[in-house]
Amino acid sequence: MTAQEEKVTTLAELPEPIARFIDETRDRPNADSYLVAVLQMIQKHFGYLPAGALNTVSQKMQIPAAKVTGVATFYHFFTFVPKGKHTVSVCMGTACYVKGAGILVDRLKDLLGIRQIGHASKDGQFTLEVARCVGACALAPVLIVDDKVYANVRPDELPKILSKYGFKPKAE
Numbered sequence: 001m002t003a004q005e006e007k008v009t010t011l012a013e014l015p016e017p018i019a020r021f022i023d024e025t026r027d028r029p030n031a032d033s034y035l036v037a038v039l040q041m042i043q044k045h046f047g048y049l050p051a052g053a054l055n056t057v058s059q060k061m062q063i064p065a066a067k068v069t070g071v072a073t074f075y076h077f078f079t080f081v082p083k084g085k086h087t088v089s090v091c092m093g094t095a096c097y098v099k100g101a102g103i104l105v106d107r108l109k110d111l112l113g114i115r116q117i118g119h120a121s122k123d124g125q126f127t128l129e130v131a132r133c134v135g136a137c138a139l140a141p142v143l144i145v146d147d148k149v150y151a152n153v154r155p156d157e158l159p160k161i162l163s164k165y166g167f168k169p170k171a172e
């Protein structure tokens with residue numbers, strides 16, 4: 001079940017500056033128009049949009065929960081799952097794919113214990129993502145960790161690359 005499908009019944013306490021912002025804007029004309037700003041503040045604080053926080057926003061701003069969720073899902077920059085400290089992104093463009101990007105994704109899932117693309121490792125260190133062609137096809141397959149690009153990556157090199165970001169391989 002995704003966060004969007006989850007029937008939200010919990011309330012989460014909002015950080016004080018966000019709660020105050022909602023209180024300050026509540027009586028302004030078109031108070032609903034502050035919803036995106038509020039959601040941005042929540043994502044900045046938590047790193048994602050927790051379901052309980054969305055429910056609290058709905059209640060405090062008196063906007064139906066379905067509308068809050070609808071706005072949050074409309075904008076691609078909002079996320080409903082916690083992000084890891086580092087983002088590991090595998091290019092899945094054609095050149096990278098034919099050079100084994102899919103094998104890199106499978107190996108990364110295995111190493112990091114991540115089942116689904118877009119999710120984070122349990123220790124909160126890594127989020128695994130896939131990208132479209134990043135314009136470096138001659139270097140395929142390409143891996144990007146945060147802003148650093150790794151070229152011609154082989155699956156056996158992944159533990160060493162990840163170790164630069166705090167990855168500790170499980171004892172065999």
Ligand code: FES
Nearest residue numbers: 091093096133136
């Ligand atoms: S397909 Fe990966 S960089 Fe172009």
